[in-house]
Amino acid sequence: MMRYLKLVNFEINRFSKIYISLLLITLVSQFVGVIIGTKNFLNGARDTMSEERLSEAAFVTNNGGIDFTYIANSLWFQGPIALSAVALIFYIFLIWYRDWFGKNTFIYRLLMLPTSRLTIYFSKATAIFLMVLGLIALQIIILPMENALFNSTVPEVFLNMEMSSSSIMSVNVVLSFIIPSTFTQFLLSYGAGLMVMSILFTAIMFERSFRIKGIIFGLVYCGITAALFLAPVFVMGLGNFYFYPNELFGLLLALGIIVTGLSIWLGSWLLKNRVTV
Amino acid sequence: MKRYICSIIIGMVVILSIGTYYVKVASSASGLPKYTFKTLEGNDKELDPVIINASFENSSFYQSLTFESNQTTYDSEKSYWEKLSGRQDYQSERLIKEHRSFMRGKDSIDSLYEDDDFLAYAWVNSEFTKSGKMEAEFDIGLLEKKDEEETSFQIELPNQERIMNTYVRDVQLVHSKLQVLTMNDVNSNDDKQMKEVHLYTIDLANKKVLRDKTLLSETFTYPNQVDLEMPIDIAPSQPNNMVLFSLMKGVNHEDGPYEEKPNESKLLSYHYETEKIETVKLPKKESLSLDMARSGYVDGKNLYLIDLKSDNYHIKTFDLSSQTLTNDQELGLPVNKKKQHFAAFKNGRVYFLLGNEFDQEGSLTYKPAQLLIADFKTGKTLYKGETVMQATNKKNGKKIGFFTHGLEVK
Amino acid sequence: MIEVKKISKKYGRKKILDGVSFTANKGEVTCLIGINGVGKTTTLKAIMGLTPYKGEILIDDQKMTKDSYEKITFIPDAPIMLPQMTIKQAMVFMADFYTSWNSRRANQLMGFFKLKEETPISELSKGNTAKLNLMLGLSLDVDYVLMDEPFSGIDMFSREQIADVFASHLIEDRGVIITTHEIGDIEHLIDKVILLDNGTVLREFNTEEMREEEGKSVVDVMREVYQA
Numbered sequence: 001m002m003r004y005l006k007l008v009n010f011e012i013n014r015f016s017k018i019y020i021s022l023l024l025i026t027l028v029s030q031f032v033g034v035i036i037g038t039k040n041f042l043n044g045a046r047d048t049m050s051e052e053r054l055s056e057a058a059f060v061t062n063n064g065g066i067d068f069t070y071i072a073n074s075l076w077f078q079g080p081i082a083l084s085a086v087a088l089i090f091y092i093f094l095i096w097y098r099d100w101f102g103k104n105t106f107i108y109r110l111l112m113l114p115t116s117r118l119t120i121y122f123s124k125a126t127a128i129f130l131m132v133l134g135l136i137a138l139q140i141i142i143l144p145m146e147n148a149l150f151n152s153t154v155p156e157v158f159l160n161m162e163m164s165s166s167s168i169m170s171v172n173v174v175l176s177f178i179i180p181s182t183f184t185q186f187l188l189s190y191g192a193g194l195m196v197m198s199i200l201f202t203a204i205m206f207e208r209s210f211r212i213k214g215i216i217f218g219l220v221y222c223g224i225t226a227a228l229f230l231a232p233v234f235v236m237g238l239g240n241f242y243f244y245p246n247e248l249f250g251l252l253l254a255l256g257i258i259v260t261g262l263s264i265w266l267g268s269w270l271l272k273n274r275v276t277v
Numbered sequence: 278m279k280r281y282i283c284s285i286i287i288g289m290v291v292i293l294s295i296g297t298y299y300v301k302v303a304s305s306a307s308g309l310p311k312y313t314f315k316t317l318e319g320n321d322k323e324l325d326p327v328i329i330n331a332s333f334e335n336s337s338f339y340q341s342l343t344f345e346s347n348q349t350t351y352d353s354e355k356s357y358w359e360k361l362s363g364r365q366d367y368q369s370e371r372l373i374k375e376h377r378s379f380m381r382g383k384d385s386i387d388s389l390y391e392d393d394d395f396l397a398y399a400w401v402n403s404e405f406t407k408s409g410k411m412e413a414e415f416d417i418g419l420l421e422k423k424d425e426e427e428t429s430f431q432i433e434l435p436n437q438e439r440i441m442n443t444y445v446r447d448v449q450l451v452h453s454k455l456q457v458l459t460m461n462d463v464n465s466n467d468d469k470q471m472k473e474v475h476l477y478t479i480d481l482a483n484k485k486v487l488r489d490k491t492l493l494s495e496t497f498t499y500p501n502q503v504d505l506e507m508p509i510d511i512a513p514s515q516p517n518n519m520v521l522f523s524l525m526k527g528v529n530h531e532d533g534p535y536e537e538k539p540n541e542s543k544l545l546s547y548h549y550e551t552e553k554i555e556t557v558k559l560p561k562k563e564s565l566s567l568d569m570a571r572s573g574y575v576d577g578k579n580l581y582l583i584d585l586k587s588d589n590y591h592i593k594t595f596d597l598s599s600q601t602l603t604n605d606q607e608l609g610l611p612v613n614k615k616k617q618h619f620a621a622f623k624n625g626r627v628y629f630l631l632g633n634e635f636d637q638e639g640s641l642t643y644k645p646a647q648l649l650i651a652d653f654k655t656g657k658t659l660y661k662g663e664t665v666m667q668a669t670n671k672k673n674g675k676k677i678g679f680f681t682h683g684l685e686v687k
Numbered sequence: 688m689i690e691v692k693k694i695s696k697k698y699g700r701k702k703i704l705d706g707v708s709f710t711a712n713k714g715e716v717t718c719l720i721g722i723n724g725v726g727k728t729t730t731l732k733a734i735m736g737l738t739p740y741k742g743e744i745l746i747d748d749q750k751m752t753k754d755s756y757e758k759i760t761f762i763p764d765a766p767i768m769l770p771q772m773t774i775k776q777a778m779v780f781m782a783d784f785y786t787s788w789n790s791r792r793a794n795q796l797m798g799f800f801k802l803k804e805e806t807p808i809s810e811l812s813k814g815n816t817a818k819l820n821l822m823l824g825l826s827l828d829v830d831y832v833l834m835d836e837p838f839s840g841i842d843m844f845s846r847e848q849i850a851d852v853f854a855s856h857l858i859e860d861r862g863v864i865i866t867t868h869e870i871g872d873i874e875h876l877i878d879k880v881i882l883l884d885n886g887t888v889l890r891e892f893n894t895e896e897m898r899e900e901e902g903k904s905v906v907d908v909m910r911e912v913y914q915a
Contacts, residue, residue: 006784009280009281009283009284010780012283013283014769016283069338102770103766104767104770105763105767106767106768106769108765108767111737112735112760113784114753114754114756114784114786115753115784117753130291131287133295134287136291136295137291137294140295141290141294160677161668162308163308164308165298167308167340171338171339171340176353179298181302181353181354182302184357184358185357239402241381242381242382244362244377245361245362246362275739276732276737277737280779
């Protein structure tokens with residue numbers, strides 16, 4: 001257990017420079033987005049009002065006001081979220097391959113640690129997962145601040161409504177995807193994320209074990225698990241059988257657990273018995 | 278310890294912020310405005326069975342909400358489990374609860390028939406082959422309620438090679454034979470288009486299509502147009518003797534709009550027992566128009582029409598077998614032609630909802646909706662009320678539209 | 688005792704190892720000799736569980752488990768610690784994960800090799816990298832040490848230092864397996880020689896017995912075997 005925690009910490013420290021950069025980019029870009037977004041809107045409004053000689057109220061009736069969704073849909077706001085997502089998806093691969101292909105072959109040391117290979121597998125998975133959640137947590141912390149900044153800079157006449165953080169999150173497509181509106185949905189979404197990560201880890205282990213042939217095995221494995229997990233959906237799509245929503249949910253949950261368990265078992269078995277340094 | 282500072286901070290921040298967020302979400306409201314009906318007249322107990330689907334939207338976002346027993350619930354506020362089962366109409370929900378196994382995959386209320394002894398279902402499964410031909414079969418189900426005995430089978434759709442699309446619009450069980458009324462688009466090679474109304478009689482015991490009767494067949498070529506519609510059936514799955522459909526003919530002008538030819542359009546009725554198809558004659562002197570009939574509500578015996586010609590809304594009952602007007606109720610609500618109306622007939626009452634007002638601005642501001650519940654026999658107003666917005670913050674929501682989409686009564 | 692029993696290994700169609708068997712005892716230096724590409728490194732990786740193989744390898748009559756890594760260590764000829772770490776951080780890492788880490792011995796070796804704690808690993812020369820690997824490996828209180836080509840590409844002075852470590856008490860009572868293709872510097876230290884070629888063991892002999900009974904040095908036998 002101690003070694004597992006030490007390894008998790010070790011993996012996080014290794015990625016810390018890039019990770020802190022991602023956090024800072026998100027923080028700065030989103031706040032800049034709030035400031036620039038409101039400024040653009042207000043300048044535009046002022047120009048239109050002076051050109052068309054409109055009162056503020058008339059402008060709002062003609063053109064509509066502004067609310068936080070306007071900010072949340074901007075590139076300044078969503079760009080860093082996309083960047084972080086891409087970086088962490090990429091890191092799912094990098095977290096393994098950098099040990100083999102880095103300047104130094106750290107995988108020797110890692111696999112010779114007096115700890116089970118499953119621990120190594122879990123520590124890498126945990127590190128990535130924790131970093132994903134860390135970014136989510138940052139978003140949850142800074143959104144109310146951005147919202148407050150926005151509400152205080154926009155004059156009341158132009159404001160459609162003061163939104164709460166949770167309604168901003170449920171209204172915005174990207175935010176509602178990364179921060180679901182209920183805790184159950186949160187567990188399920190990130191559970192599905194863990195499943196996908198375990199499948200990718202297993203595919204990587206196939207490649208590391210059998211090289212070129214392993215890439216094919218890995219792709220086949222991804223295909224098989226996807227087919228297995230989505231089987232009830234396919235059955236329904238083909239019109240062979242209809243599942244009630246709660247039945248479909250139960251099946252997907254059970255299959256998800258099976259697929260995740262299978263992937264973890266197979267991945268760590270390959271890491272233990274088949275991987276070549 | 279210093280080496281672990283990064284991980285410890287991440288771990289703590291994750292648990293604290295995500296934890297607090299979801300605890301807060303679970304324990305407090307979303308901050309979106311709530312709507313309730315303010316009683317203007319009558320007893321607010323009458324509101325209990327009323328379900329209204331609505332939305333709260335502007336150009337940048339859309340939130341659907343349900344109004345039930347004078348409580349607003351946004352879809353986004355529902356728990357995961359509530360969202361999971363989706364929103365179903367009250368009828369289907371009851372049937373699924375009572376006959377879960379039989380109702381599997383049968384979600385079209387028009388395809389269902391229910392009486393005291395039987396629950397029947399008819400649907401057309403169709404598939405286009407690579408050569409572009411349609412292959413279609415009836416999917417038939419029958420449930421004997423007494424012993425929960427299910428029968429289900431598939432039979433080929435007769436003359437399917439000439440059909441392009443089939444829509445099941447009504448199902449009846451008459452003398453142990455299943456009557457399936459469909460609207461079909463007929464395949465044609467040239468510019469001609471053809472629309473038909475068919476009645477298929479299915480022998481449930483022998484699993485055979487006994488008869489394929491064409492009730493109506495209309496051929497036309499562009500710019501002419503023919504449309505077939507049915508008034509809203511307020512008891513879609515109950516035994517009905519009669520079914521109504523309206524035939525609309527018109528022409529698409531080259532550079533003008535579509536224009537209907539009112540003299541060629543008509544309202545037709547089909548009687549399952551007598552097997553007669555007839556044109557419904559709306560009494561001229563009562564000034565009942567075809568338009569009113571089309572947007573009316575039908576229950577197999579009567580057609581209920583909503584009349585906007587007087588100062589107040591009127592609901593007129595037209596008896597289909599005698600083809601006479603049997604009732605005319607004036608509602609205690611003045612006519613506003615800009616507003617969309619919804620009606621429901623249940624529990625001996627008429628429920629009448631006056632929704633949003635369509636003005637030129639696209640109505641992105643809040644305007645109240647009105648609801649009236651009246652005793653259908655006497656016309657006495659049992660309840661009258663209008664929505665009031667309750668925003669946590671006074672500024673909120675005024676500039677955001679509130680739209681009603683439907684009315685249901687439990 | 689490390690027992691390697693008929694191990695085989697293929698890369699694709701190419702047989703790297705084909706039924707290799709030998710034993711290496713505690714307290715002895717066993718040397719795997721062969722020209723490049725005959726499977727010396729692969730044999731060491733197989734013993735360490737770093738590559739799959741057919742056959743069986745036992746360490747003190749037991750199969751390799753995670754706990755075996757506290758008993759046996761491998762010193763490869765390439766840098767295996769993260770380049771961004773300093774030597775100090777590498778030592779902390781080892782101390783963190785291995786209960787068999789002996790920090791007194793580590794400090795002794797640091798002094799002997801004249802390595803500085805604050806030097807980043809990325810800045811080490813080839814010779815110093817080899818010394819670091821040796822320092823990290825030998826500072827574990829393990830029973831067996833496997834070394835892969837400890838002398839290849841290393842300057843003369845570093846070689847002498849490394850050979851001195853061999854001669855010193857630091858490896859005295861351990862079992863050592865070493866691979867090399869240049870025997871010169873350490874011939875006098877070797878107890879046992881295994882000559883590999885084409886994935887098989889050509890000859891296995893005890894150096895002392897060979898010298899006493901047949902009067903041949905290791906180099907003599909190598910010449911005899913490889914040039915025949």
